[in-house]
Amino acid sequence: MTQSDSGPPSGVLQQGGDDAGRQWMSVPQVLALAIQHMEGKRLPEAEKLCRQVIEARPKNPEAQNLLGVILHQKGQTREGIRALQKAIRLNSSNPNFFSNLGEMQRLTGQLREAIISLRRALALNPNY
Numbered sequence: 686m687t688q689s690d691s692g693p694p695s696g697v698l699q700q701g702g703d704d705a706g707r708q709w710m711s712v713p714q715v716l717a718l719a720i721q722h723m724e725g726k727r728l729p730e731a732e733k734l735c736r737q738v739i740e741a742r743p744k745n746p747e748a749q750n751l752l753g754v755i756l757h758q759k760g761q762t763r764e765g766i767r768a769l770q771k772a773i774r775l776n777s778s779n780p781n782f783f784s785n786l787g788e789m790q791r792l793t794g795q796l797r798e799a800i801i802s803l804r805r806a807l808a809l810n811p812n813y
Contacts, residue, residue, distance in 0.1 A: 712738055716747055723755055731755050746775035750782050753789070762789050780809040 710718070715734050722731035732755050738748035753768035769786040776782065787802030806813050 712742055712745060712748070716751060719751055719755075723751070723758065728755055728759050732759070744775055746772040746779065746782065749775060750779070750785060754785055757785075757789055757792075762793055765789055766793070778809060780806040780813050783809065784813065 715738050719731045719734035719738075722728070722734065732752065735748050735752040735755060738745055739752065742748065749768050749772035753765040753772065756762070756765035756768060766786065766789050769782055769789065772779075772782045773786065783802045783806035787799045787806060790796075790799035790802055
């Protein structure tokens, strides 16, 4: 039985459009590729990959966090804030999520909220 016959293996996503071009990638691999696209300023491609992970694994906080950062870089900071808030609802112990949220809140004039978020990041990791 081939992978396409049995469906996706656990924890992976399908990349590529046609049957011949399909490639199975793990969620961390897809997110790593999204980061590469983001760093290369290929933001639409990065966003698409994040949204694919979120569609397949809606409870993945890393994908929500990365989507938030990408949306901010695209000039959609308010939408980025919403994605980061989802990431925090899924995992409230990651200081990176709070730091990213705090910075975006600061940039949108939500100073009190930013202070709260940044203090939470420091409470989770005093060396942050």
